Amino acid sequence: MIVICYDGSEDAKAAIDQAAKLFPSMPATVLTVWEPFVEIVARTAVGFGMVPSVPDADEIDEASQKAAEQTASEGAERAAALGMNARGRCRSQTTTTARAILAEAETLGAQAIVMGSRGLTGVKSLLLGSVSHEVVQHADRAVVVVPSPAVIASRAREARAEMTA
């Protein structure tokens, strides 16, 4: 069984498509991670200032979870359309997305984690964070990283530039 990380992005779609090619006969769980509102508040330090009207965290979380469930089932449908035996699943994160992915992989006893890569490097990746990088760094099982078509195209350009330089 494999876990495919899916957030609805083009990169994540490419990861599902590639997983279907590489592991056609393996059962797959399409995982969408969502962030509870308290975590967002803690992370963005909104809590330091005045909050004009306290939003209903539960209501927001319910909406976030629903959206994540929707995303996960869309991903599972995409995988199923490509011939995989797939189901959707969502999970809330308490620290980072990467840790939630690793925890879910452990719960499911997954053989491998499949995920897309946005291919951020250098300062950009430090600022924006790279989920795939964090997962690879901390994983206790195989991590299959699929570069998105956009990443492949830009790396091909880089390689050509290096050849002519």
Added chain:
Amino acid sequence: MILISYDGSEGGKAAIRAAAEMFAGESATVLTIWRPVATTLLRSAGGRGPMTGTLYMEDTDRANRRRAERCAQEGAALAAELGLDAQPATAPQRKSVATAILARADELGVTAVVLGSRGRGALRSTLLGSVSRDVLLHANRTVAVVPAPAVAATRFGRHHRTPMEGARR
């Protein structure tokens, strides 16, 4: 066809085992990279001193390549034992080990590159360079990174599990 990078280490063996599980029955090339003396000299700037002669270099290169061939054969034998249709291969290191691996992946047109990770932490990987990180940064195809058993044992599952991190469905 997949490409498995193999250097004889525990991480390399873990990569072969994981590849055999994930890609059962597929054809696989088990690749060992060796480093030509010229590359070593350039890297260590030893080239600035007097050279001992090209004959010595050729001998050393031949020996290193033979050692790599034996290593690749050993890896391919392990892979075959585990059910992969495996072939050994070697390649000289280019600008980096990662460049050599990715160049061979291009030549073979493989669907995925599988490699072990020695699991260096943030600081050490910055200082010493990490092949898996380099490959991930430059890959134009799917890359599977497999932690060595010793690395996996110290990672997420053992020490970093957060019981609060609950599945909500």
